[in-house]
Amino acid sequence: MIKIYHNPRCSKSREGLAVLEHANKDFEVVKYLEKPVTEKELTEIVKLLGIPAIALVRKNEKIWKEEFKGKVLSEEAVIKAMVANPKLIERPIIVNGSKAVTGRPSSSILSII
Template sequence: MIKFYHNPRCSKSRQGLDLLENTGKDFEVIKYLEESPSKEELQKIIGYLGIAPEALVRKNEAIWKEKFRGKSLSDEEILNALVQYPKLIERPIVINGNKAVIGRPVENINKII
């Protein structure tokens, strides 16, 4: 089943949800700010995306700027920051099987559904 990591307050995330709803396919919505992904789950998502953990970080978020910007962080430290502050996770993320995309632009979602 398709998984959609969603932040209802994000316009791109809402657009991605609309796109998925219009496909008629079954999918699960995970409101990741309410149900924060575990470190292991994030590692799996990053593997599906084929990116480094730092590429999943929203670097314009105030939390990142205040606590982490300019620091040399290991992948482990970045993962810990994402678990502690899920607002830092880029969104939306769509997973289908063992493939995933970040829905920015929203059209990226079409690549895996």
């Protein structure tokens, strides 16, 4: 089943949700700010995306600038930071089986559904 890691307050995340709704596919919405992802889950998402964890971080968030900016962090430390502070996770993320994309641009979602 397709999953979208979604933040309803984010316009890009809402665009991603709209793509899935218009595709008439069954999907699950994970509101990751309400139900945070686990380290294991986020590690798997990063692997599916095929990117380093740091590429999934929203670096303009206040918490990143105040607590992490300029520090050399391991992959594991970056994932732990995102799990502890879910606002740092780029959104939306769409996972379909063994494939995943960020919905930026939202048209990228079409490549995995």
